Amino acid sequence: MSTHETPWPAGTPCWTELSADDAAAARDFYSGLFGWDIDVSGPEFGDYGVARVDGHRVAGVGGKMSADQPSAWTTYLASDDVDATAAAVAEHGGQVAGPPMDIADMGRMIIATDPSGAVFGVWQAGSNTGSGLVNQPGGVVWNEHVSGDFEGSKTFYGNVFGLSVQPMPGAPEGLQSGMLARSGGQVVGSAADVSASSADGAGDGWVTYFAVADTDGTVAKATELGGSVVADPSDAPFGRMAVLAGPEGERFAVVQTPAEGHAHSDTPDADPTD
Template identity: 45%
Template sequence: MVERNTPWPAGTPNWVDLAADNAEAAAVFYAGLFGWDCEYQGSRDYWVCKLAGEDVGGIGPKHPGTEDRPSRWTTYLAAPHVDRTAARIVDRGGELLVPPTDVAVHGRMAIAADPNGAIFGIWQAGEHIGSTQRAVPGTLVWSEALSDGYDAAKAFYPAVFGYRVEEIGSNYSPGEQFDDARYAAFYVTDHPVAGAGELHPGMPAGTAPHWLPYFAVAGTDAIADQVQRMGGKLIGDPLDTDFGRMAVLQDPESAVFAVIELG
């Protein structure tokens, strides 16, 4: 957890939001799943989702120019200067999907794709630093870029955000579904903040490169059952890792996210 007015260090996931075809229905789904209170902001056509009064994420329509892309969760990485970070993204082979844009007094943002096509955001804090909560049920605890282009991702993100890289391979998520997957953790100073890896072998064929957000939950199996009762899907069986029991899920619009019961 950080102080409300202290921006997250550069490169740290500081916000997450869902771009959906039916944002209102999505807000109802996730409010029921995580206990969020999703408040509609008509001026932005956006739902800000809160937990215990603190902002933890958002839900809105797809950004102009991305309407033909599947519904997705977007992880935003902290950037002290969005325009400079956007320039580095392009210089390193990424693509800007939404150019740097002011969001009233809240901050400045952009949406980009890495060289593999995985979409992520960058957020420069104004009055809003992003989420101040971590590691409690219903909040973002981890996020990772997954693709078949592991080497490209491992080079791209440190070049843009200055991460220190630690390759940890399948030790990250032990289990037969992950035995052959390469993985690297990205560090800001001495703290791992995000990761990049190969698409999990248990994911469906044709899965596109993406950033996968992990939300903390009190019980992974109970949440997986609830998602399926509410019209979503379970991707592979829940499994135990060194960090806790996790599952990868799809919501009713097929946006992919993960949950983890921290050990």
């Protein structure tokens, strides 16, 4: 089991969170789909739900902060200093939705938008270190940044988080995609031009991939629970995948990874969150 209970290295996707109009209905959908146990906080934290698998944190489900906020999954990247990261976001052409804020003793965060328009969060760990289980059914297995401005996105995430883009193993020459890696070469996800993304139909922005034991069964279950299919199951080098939408249209991907490892297991150190 891939568990992790210490702060994630800076630049690593460390959490994923859904903002929904009807958070209670969203909790029912995802607990039914992934088998999550969801702990719901009190009103002081907006009745925020923390989803768990085998007792380990895997994702958050909560209400929206404003009426015009879209229903969507948001990827959070780890930071050792959120205030410095917020300044770097603004310096390199991004926008910060508000000043850094503390969430009790759990951590410090911002919500930001990169120059391509993709929304993401930044988390500086306190008592809550983010995802406690990855690469297992019900947990996050991969994160991909999809943009119509591949070169601009490479530059932004390089300047702000120190991430570089390495060639995607086996990809055709000239394809606008690559593996996102932090200092030292540790792969933390992928980046792609919207025309080259594996998650066909997921749209621009950060795409969250959840691990599942049976992609086809998960697709059938999602439609039964009130979700919809954006892209039918298909086989890819890293596993069988599909793109789905939840009850409010929020899009995400699921991947049935090979038994011997996680997505992109044939790539050295290709762990989406480690």
